[in-house]
Amino acid sequence: MxxxxxxxxxxxxxxxxxxxxxxxxxxxxxxxxxDVYYHSVVGDNPERLASLLALADQRSELIVLxxxxxPTEDDLTKQVTAAHVGQELIRDELGYQKLxxxxxxxxxxxxxxNLLQTLIFKDGISLQNSTGLAVxxxxxxxxGNHYLLLPGPPNELKPMFYNEVVPLLKEKFQxxxxxxxxxxxxxxxxxxxxxxDLADLIQGQxxxxxxxxxxxxxxxxxxxxxxxxxxxxxxxxxDLEKIIQERVGEFFYGYxxxxxxxxxxxxLLKKNQQTLTAAESLTAGAFQAALGDISGVSEVFPGGFxxxxxxxxxxxxxxxxxxxxxxxxxxxxxxxxMAINARKLAQTxxxxxxxxxxxxxxxxxxxxxxxxxALANEQGVHSQNYHFTRDRSYIRHSAVMTGLDLIRRALLNx
Amino acid sequence: MxxxxxxxxxxxxxxxxxxxxxxxxxxxxxxxxxDVYYHSVVGDNPERLASLLALADQRSELIVLxxxxxPTEDDLTKQVTAAHVGQELIRDELGYQKLxxxxxxxxxxxxxxNLLQTLIFKDGISLQNSTGLAVxxxxxxxxGNHYLLLPGPPNELKPMFYNEVVPLLKEKFQxxxxxxxxxxxxxxxxxxxxxxDLADLIQGQxxxxxxxxxxxxxxxxxxxxxxxxxxxxxxxxxDLEKIIQERVGEFFYGYxxxxxxxxxxxxLLKKNQQTLTAAESLTAGAFQAALGDISGVSEVFPGGFxxxxxxxxxxxxxxxxxxxxxxxxxxxxxxxxMAINARKLAQTxxxxxxxxxxxxxxxxxxxxxxxxxALANEQGVHSQNYHFTRDRSYIRHSAVMTGLDLIRRALLNx
Numbered sequence: 065m066x067x068x069x070x071x072x073x074x075x076x077x078x079x080x081x082x083x084x085x086x087x088x089x090x091x092x093x094x095x096x097x098x099d100v101y102y103h104s105v106v107g108d109n110p111e112r113l114a115s116l117l118a119l120a121d122q123r124s125e126l127i128v129l130x131x132x133x134x135p136t137e138d139d140l141t142k143q144v145t146a147a148h149v150g151q152e153l154i155r156d157e158l159g160y161q162k163l164x165x166x167x168x169x170x171x172x173x174x175x176x177x178n179l180l181q182t183l184i185f186k187d188g189i190s191l192q193n194s195t196g197l198a199v200x201x202x203x204x205x206x207x208g209n210h211y212l213l214l215p216g217p218p219n220e221l222k223p224m225f226y227n228e229v230v231p232l233l234k235e236k237f238q239x240x241x242x243x244x245x246x247x248x249x250x251x252x253x254x255x256x257x258x259x260x261d262l263a264d265l266i267q268g269q270x271x272x273x274x275x276x277x278x279x280x281x282x283x284x285x286x287x288x289x290x291x292x293x294x295x296x297x298x299x300x301x302x303d304l305e306k307i308i309q310e311r312v313g314e315f316f317y318g319y320x321x322x323x324x325x326x327x328x329x330x331x332l333l334k335k336n337q338q339t340l341t342a343a344e345s346l347t348a349g350a351f352q353a354a355l356g357d358i359s360g361v362s363e364v365f366p367g368g369f370x371x372x373x374x375x376x377x378x379x380x381x382x383x384x385x386x387x388x389x390x391x392x393x394x395x396x397x398x399x400x401x402m403a404i405n406a407r408k409l410a411q412t413x414x415x416x417x418x419x420x421x422x423x424x425x426x427x428x429x430x431x432x433x434x435x436x437x438a439l440a441n442e443q444g445v446h447s448q449n450y451h452f453t454r455d456r457s458y459i460r461h462s463a464v465m466t467g468l469d470l471i472r473r474a475l476l477n478x
Numbered sequence: 479m480x481x482x483x484x485x486x487x488x489x490x491x492x493x494x495x496x497x498x499x500x501x502x503x504x505x506x507x508x509x510x511x512x513d514v515y516y517h518s519v520v521g522d523n524p525e526r527l528a529s530l531l532a533l534a535d536q537r538s539e540l541i542v543l544x545x546x547x548x549p550t551e552d553d554l555t556k557q558v559t560a561a562h563v564g565q566e567l568i569r570d571e572l573g574y575q576k577l578x579x580x581x582x583x584x585x586x587x588x589x590x591x592n593l594l595q596t597l598i599f600k601d602g603i604s605l606q607n608s609t610g611l612a613v614x615x616x617x618x619x620x621x622g623n624h625y626l627l628l629p630g631p632p633n634e635l636k637p638m639f640y641n642e643v644v645p646l647l648k649e650k651f652q653x654x655x656x657x658x659x660x661x662x663x664x665x666x667x668x669x670x671x672x673x674x675d676l677a678d679l680i681q682g683q684x685x686x687x688x689x690x691x692x693x694x695x696x697x698x699x700x701x702x703x704x705x706x707x708x709x710x711x712x713x714x715x716x717d718l719e720k721i722i723q724e725r726v727g728e729f730f731y732g733y734x735x736x737x738x739x740x741x742x743x744x745x746l747l748k749k750n751q752q753t754l755t756a757a758e759s760l761t762a763g764a765f766q767a768a769l770g771d772i773s774g775v776s777e778v779f780p781g782g783f784x785x786x787x788x789x790x791x792x793x794x795x796x797x798x799x800x801x802x803x804x805x806x807x808x809x810x811x812x813x814x815x816m817a818i819n820a821r822k823l824a825q826t827x828x829x830x831x832x833x834x835x836x837x838x839x840x841x842x843x844x845x846x847x848x849x850x851x852a853l854a855n856e857q858g859v860h861s862q863n864y865h866f867t868r869d870r871s872y873i874r875h876s877a878v879m880t881g882l883d884l885i886r887r888a889l890l891n892x
Contacts, residue, residue, distance in 0.1 A: 075691055077514045079505025080700070080735070083497055086519070091493025100491045101526065105500070105517035112515065119533070135670035136690060137680060169847075169865045175674045195868050219694060219872070277494065342784075348770025349763025352784045356762025357871055359838055367790030369783065370756075370766045376781030376824060380794075410790060424773055457771055 065237060067093055067100050067126035070116060072141045073216060074107040076131075085130045085214075085221055091277065092225060095288055096233055097243045098126060108138040117148045121209055131216030133198035135177045141213060142183055142201070149205045151185040158192060159184075159199035166197060191228040196220035202232055210236075226322075244297045245288045246305065249323055251469050253315040255283045261311050265304070272304050280458070281465045282325075317472060325468040326354040332475040333364035340471060341410035342368040343381060343402040345393065345419040346435065351464045366410055371402065381405040392428045394419055396436055400447050403440035414474065415440045416467045423456045432456070435463045439470050479651055481507055481540035482516040484530060486555050487630060490519045490545075499544045499628075499635055506639060510647055511655050511704070512540060522552040531562045535623055545630030547612035549591045555627060556597055556615070563619050565599040572606060573598075573613035580611060605642040610634035616646055624650075655704050658711045662699045662722065663737055665883050667729040669697045675725050679718070686718050694872070695879040696739070731886060739882040740768040746889040747778035754885060755824035756782040757795060757816040759807065759833040760849065765878045780824055785816065795819040806842045808833055810850055814861050817854035828888065829854045830881045831861075836870045846870070849877045853884050 069089050075081045086103045093100050101124065106112050120127045132141030146153050159182040167174040181198040184190045191200030193215060201213040212229065214221050250258060255278035259266060262285075266274050272289035287304055291297030309316060318328045333340055342351050349370045355361050371377040374393055378385045383401050391397035399419045407415035416439055423432025438447035448470075452462040483503050489495045500517045507514050515538065520526050534541045546555030560567050573596035581588040595612040598604045605614030607629060615627040626643065628635050664672060669692035673680060676699075680688050686703035701718055705711030723730060732742045747754055756765050763784045769775050785791040788807055792799045797815050805811035813833040821829035830853055837846025852861035862884075866876040 071517075074689065076501075077504055077517065078508050078689075078700075079501045079503070079514075080691065082501045083517070087490075087493045087496045089493070090491055094492050100493075101521065102530075103485075103490065103497070103517070103519035107515065116516075134692070136673040137677075138690070166867055169867060172671075175670055177674060178670050195872060217692070217694075223869075275492070275494065344763070345781075346770070347767070348775075348779075349758070349766035349782075349784060350770065352763035353761070353767045353874075356760070356764065356784075356786070356836070356874065359836075359870055361762075362786060365762075366787035367759075367783070367785040367794065368763075369781070369794075370763060370770075371781040372770070372776060373780035379823065379825075380781060380783075409793065411793075422770070422773075456773055460767075460770065 065098050065126055066124050067098050067128060068102040068104065068120055068124040069100060069128045069130070070113075070120065071103070071105045071130050071216075072108065072113060072132040073105070074109075074138070076105045077107050084218060085216065088218065088222065089128055089130070089225070091275070091286075092230075093128075094275070095243065095245050095286060096230070096237075097241070097290065098233070098237070108132065108140060110140055110144050113141070113144045114148055117145060121207070124209070126210045126212065128212045128214065130214045130221060133181065133200065133213060133215045135175075135180050135197075139180065142180070145211060145213060146185055149185070149203065149211065151187060151203065153183040154186050155179070156182050156184045156190040156199045159190065159197070163197055189232065191224055191232075193220055194223045194227060200224050200228065202229070241290050241292055242294065242297070243288055243290055244294065244301065245286055246301050247319060247321050247323075248285045248287070248305065248308065248316060249318045249320070250283045250285070250312065250315040251281070251317050251325060251465065253283060253312060254278075258283050258285070258312060258315075262308060265307065272300055274304070281462055284321075317469070324354075325465060325472060327358050329468050329472050329475070330355060330358040330361050330364060332472065334360070336475060338414065338475070339364050339366060339410075339412040340414045340416070341366065341406050341412040342415060342467075343406035343417040344368070344370050345372055345377070345402075346422040347418045347460050347463050347467075348372055350460055351416065351418065351467050354464055354468065366412065368410060368415075369406055377402065381409065394421055394428050394430050394434060394436065396447050396449070399436035399438040400440070400445045403438035403445050403447075407440045413441060414471060416471055418463055418467060420450075420459075420463065422460050433459050435459070435466075437463065437467050437470060439474055441474065479512050479540055480538050481512050481514050481542060482518065482534055482538040483514060483542045483544070484527075484534065485517070485519045485544050485630075486522065486527060486546040487519070488521040488552070491521050498632060499630065502632070502636065503542055503544070503639070506644075507542075509657060510644070510651075511657055512647070512651065522546065522554060524554055524558050527555070527558045528562055531559060535621070538623070540624045540626065542626045542628065544628045544635055547595065547614065547627060547629045549589075549594050549611075553594065556594070559625060559627060560599055563599070563617065563625065565601060565617065567597040568600050569593070570596050570598045570604040570613045573604065573611070577611055603646065605638055605646075607634055608637045608641060614638050614642065616643070655706055656708070656711075657702055657704055658708065658715065659700055659702045660715050660719065661733060661735050662701070662719065662730060663732045663734070664697045664699070664726065664729040665695070665731050665739055665879060667697060667726060668692075672697050672699070672726060672729075676722060679721065686714055688718070695876055698735075731883070738768075739879060739886060741772050743882050743886050743889070744769060744772040744775050744778060746886065748774070750889060752828065752889070753778050753780060753826040754828045754830070755780065755820050755826040756829060756881075757820035757831040758782070758784050759786055759791070759816075760836040761832045761874050761877050761881075762786055764874055765830065765832065765881050768878055768882065780826065782824060782829075783820055791816065795823070808835060808842050808844050808848060808850065810852075810861050810863070813850035813852040814854070814859045817852035817859050817861070821854045827855060828885060830885055832877055832881060834864075834873075834877060836873050838870060847873050849873070849880075851877065851881050851884060853888055855888065
């Protein structure tokens with residue numbers, strides 16, 4: 065099936081927003097065996113969108129539109145597409161009830177224009193939005209072309225795609241050939257190194273295919289097999305994964321598109337029935353906030369400390385001021401004491417501590433990116449010194465990811 | 479002048495690479511007063527690129543192509559565009575000499591295919607590449623359409639654009655008009671409400687224009703004026719902003735594309751020479767991490783507490799266990815005590831405390847999204863109860879943003 069993606073929004077044409085939706089959708093559609101031949105971006109302009117739809121009708125079977133489903137005057141994707149295919153817009157009852165209850169809870173008046181968000185095509189299928197109010201639409205025209213209308217904000221588009229669109233596309237278009245995918249996640253190895261280590265596999269790939277994808281501080285590999293026999297397809301993926309694990313398994317941490325290092329850490333702690341705390345200086349709560357994003361973390365994480373200044377390192381954690389002045393706060397001695405004391409105070413099995421220089425300026429004569437991370441448990445404490453690069457935000461993110469990987473390896477006895 | 483951007487590369491259609499070139503070029507062209515009406519992406523396929531060029535010829539005066547200028551078989555942008563406009567390809571002498579000296583320096587043999595990179599149109603202008611080997615092209619057809627061919631790697635495209643393209647476009651097309659933009663940021667008002675309050679301004683907009691844009695938990699308005707006189711343009715923006723501020727100024731918090739609530743809070747604290755701490759339950763460090771992302775925060779933020787469990791609320795903050803059992807942790811009494819005690823322990827002017835239900839499950843009989851936020855200062859403590867919606871991640875983000883806005887208003891005595 066030939067597909068194309070049309071993103072609607074003047075902000076994209078002004079260069080205010082990057083079209084990451086096209087990238088996300090392309091990757092996901094490729095995984096479903098759907099070939100994307102074109103991306104387009106058009107502004108919030110009905111004539112230009114209509115002419116693009118006319119063109120898309122001639123060259124594609126699946127036309128994915130994203131953006132322009134919101135409540136404002138600029139949001140015209142539904143109206144223009146409805147006119148293009150000759151569909152009446154009607155209210156989606158589920159979306160409407162959700163809209164009402166949203167404004168009721170917030171105790172705010174609902175303005176009339178919000179109703180636009182709940183409109184769908186008369187003969188279309190509504191796609192519910194778990195993280196926003198705009199309802200999506202799937203519609204097949206008399207000519208047999210398929211239209212998919214999705215919201216623009218990525219935090220609405222992605223869940224709608226996974227929850228509503230994937231099952232629909234699988235049901236409608238899955239040939240006897242089915243595609244089975246497996247996502248492997250790696251931390252601690254760069255994309256170029258991973259691709260070099262697997263160069264022969266990637267060059268020779270036909271079925272299964274291997275698609276590497278770089279994310280901030282991690283890399284994923286998506287293995288996809290096209291097969292008529294599920295058991296055989298899974299066996300092919302197992303064989304390929306085995307070769308990959310032999311080469312770069314050291315850096316592998318988990319499976320799945322929606323997984324994360326924080327999630328793996330929380331799952332391992334639950335499984336081991338162990339608990340974790342943290343004392344954070346330069347990361348200022350970001351490590352604990354990453355844990356906090358995982359549902360059910362309360363079983364294994366009672367809380368911890370943000371000790372940004374020397375005073376809070378002394379007062380909250382009970383580290384002697386003279387000692388801090390002597391060793392400095394960006395030091396092995398300081399970070400190890402932070403971990404030891406935090407663990408005692410929180411009465412947990414493990415504690416991770418962070419101290420370093422987030423930048424842009426140096427601190428205690430040490431350059432931005434210098435970070436100490438310590439891990440304490442019943443047996444004692446270990447620490448290591450890192451030199452992260454790029455900007456303040458990336459340095460802090462690198463520290464958080466490294467801390468998560470340290471505790472993950474400790475929980476696996478690696 | 480109407481322009482469009484065509485990116486060439488199968489890797490974009492597979493979702494392996496994000497089309498940041500289109501974003502960069504759009505922003506830069508807008509700054510030069512050139513209107514971008516379309517973005518397209520097409521794979522390394524000569525027929526599809528040729529048909530896109532035919533379409534572009536009909537709807538645009540400036541056609542910017544990026545990618546496909548390299549030495550491999552996939553790189554066909556020059557050849558296809560040359561055939562489209564009927565131009566012969568000839569060698570660019572400067573680019574050729576640079577290519578030879580590159581391979582000489584590296585002491586590596588130059589393979590024949592590299593010569594492709596130095597070809598330009600017979601009647602075109604060559605654009606030198608300061609960070610790579612592929613020469614770019616500017617060409618004006620007999621019909622009067624302009625073609626700009628640029629390399630795909632951003633580290634080659636950007637310097638070529640700044641060094642070679644900007645002077646050329648300014649010389650050829652600069653009108654006396656220039657664009658001046660101003661971004662206003664709002665918190666606490668939804669996009670649909672904002673647009674309703676400003677409906678007459680938005681409907682009547684010509685010059686200046688008003689572009690609303692929704693981000694998670696905030697909305698921005700970009701005002702843009704096209705003018706030949708900078709002082710007059712700024713005065714027009716001032717006049718428009720005055721009307722907007724009269725209507726929705728209550729929700730305005732700052733200027734600029736790169737600004738944030740956390741940034742405004744840190745700047746206000748610095749200006750007032752005051753300090754802040756926090757005690758976080760459901761947000762688990764995310765409030766403090768947001769502050770930590772701002773450079774120079776150490777002046778105003780010594781650290782704080784993550785008290786996820788009842789035990790850490792008792793042990794870290796010294797709240798009586800019996801009291802917690804009596805009032806519950808998701809309660810006004812608990813969150814106010816958290817703020818009061820955190821402020822004393824950290825010896826700060828202000829403390830913000832968060833306690834609530836991040837979900838997905840309810841807690842102490844209260845549904846997901848129920849959140850108490852307290853603010854303590856020398857005069858005492860205030861708190862409020864909120865009901866946030868959507869998923870766990872959004873509920874936590876909403877709580878963080880609300881906490882930031884609370885302290886911002888307190889610092890402004892509002």
